[in-house]
Amino acid sequence: MADYVLALDQGTTSSRAILFNRAGAIVGTAQHEFTQIFPNGKPGWVEHDPFEILTSQLSSAVEVLGRTGVRPRDVAALGVTNQRETTVMWERATGKPVYNAIVWQDRRTADLCAQLTAAGNEDEVRRRTGLRLDPYFSGTKVTWILDNVSGARERAERGELLFGTVDSWLIWNLSSGKRHVTDRTNASRTLLYNIVDDCWDDEMLRLLRVPRSMLPEVVWSSETLGPVSTTLGLEGIEIAGIAGDQQAALFGQMCTEPGDAKNTYGTGCFLLQHIGGTFRKSEHRLLTTLACSLDRTPQYALEGSVFIGGAVVQWLRDGLGIIGHSSDVEALAQSVPDSGGVLFVPAFTGLGAPHWDPHASGMMIGIGRGTTKAHIARAALESIALQVTDLMRAMDADTPAPLRELRVDGGASANNTLMQLQADLLGVPVRRPACLETTAMGAAYLAGLAVGFWSGIGDIRREQTGGTLLQPGANRSALYARWQEAVARAKHWNSPHLEGTR
Secondary structure: OOOEEEEEEEOOOEEEEEEEOOOOOEEEEEEEEOOOEOOOOOOOOOEEOHHHHHHHHHHHHHHHHHHHOOOHHHEEEEEEEEOOOOEEEEEOOOOOEOOOEEOOOOOOOHHHHHHHHHOOOHHHHHHHHOOOOOOOOHHHHHHHHHHHOOOHHHHHHOOOEEEEEHHHHHHHHHOOOOOOEEEHHHHOOOOOEEOOOOEEOHHHHHHHOOOHHHOOEEEOOEEEEEEOOOOOOOOOOEEEEEEEHHHHHHHHOOOOOOOOEEEEEOOOEEEEEEEEOOOOOOOOOOEEEEEOOOOOOOEEEEEEEEOOOOHHHHHHHHHHOOOOOHHHHHHHHHOOOOOOOOEEEOOEOEEOOOOOEOOOOOEEEOOOOOOOHHHHHHHHHHHHHHHHHHHHHHHHHHOOOOOOOEEEEOHHHHOHHHHHHHHHHHOOOEEEOOOOOHHHHHHHHHHHHHOOOOOOHHHHHOOOOOOEEEOOOOOOHHHHHHHHHHHHHHOOOOOHHHHHHO
């Protein structure tokens, strides 16, 4: 009997592989960063090299097995979790990408989304997909590649090209091109999948002019898909789990009942609340998305997405150079009692939910002669918690009962200053698990359940112990009111109709 499950956690800035044992404990981990591509002179454009994504992920997986001395036959199954809306297009015959991966943060299709919205498509899109017409999602990225890469549309119409999110790209390569698949959680982020009828949507394909032949087969998140067949060091491991990173974290936190909610503090912030087996459209500018399901019936969640969460700390480190390491931000922020009146709106790639403004601009306001880098660091941390508060207020307005507790995960959730501020702003307890790797854990659970490594959710719940509960303290209503004023000033700053006024 194999003793381990392997999770491939393919993120926005790095690829990681984490090995779990039967108790759900981490046995080993390996991680490789890869290049962020910002094409010159193209504000809001973000790309990745698909082969660099692949090689960084495979090398991490082989490395973690090597470090721990675990052989492929000791691994019961492999689960994949991934940055979701990032879009890859490649040749069916050769596996060669026709263009760089267009990252979920990329805003190049803002004008196309505005045109489709102006033409009156928004309500129908929301009714079918649960999403909004925003450049965040994969569908308009596919359209852009087809329209802007020489010969791509003609080749796609002939059936020569394939589209997939990063999970599809990884599994296609792991299976030697035998499996072109995605799971329902990833499909629900493409603008092409009807989450009510549970199928690719012909009307959305027509609207975005995407040939059906490009699309992957849609599978369940916990389902055996066949063994790895290409990679020395991984060959023979059963591929048995797929979930987009945020739905994987929702499952990893065991948010499987209506009302359960979690927020992941990663590059962005993603708040999801399970709402059960009935589709419900948000009335407060949130998204409805598919959650992981073990009984092979669609399950739904409300989601709010913040585009720049932990990435603001990376910017303090790499852009401003005011900290040497991301972990330094907490001590710097704690060196002052407050932000000194500084408010920071990190709309580097526009604003996500509930604002949905691709033309918003990053902004700091309230700067004075006495402002120091410590005040800026404090304001940066506050901006993360304030954006999540925007999401939670919208979610409370959409659901029958207000949130009772927020479960948190992701790298920035280790920051006690940030988590206490979050509890204060929300006015509810914040629960942090003992293991913060809930995204990878969710992928591992899904894969392990598919092959019988764990017998069921009850088996997993018994292993989840420990963690920290932070209770709300200070009243932060004045800070939140000022935040709303700052956000209003940052909106629409990069709107095309304003370009001639600057």
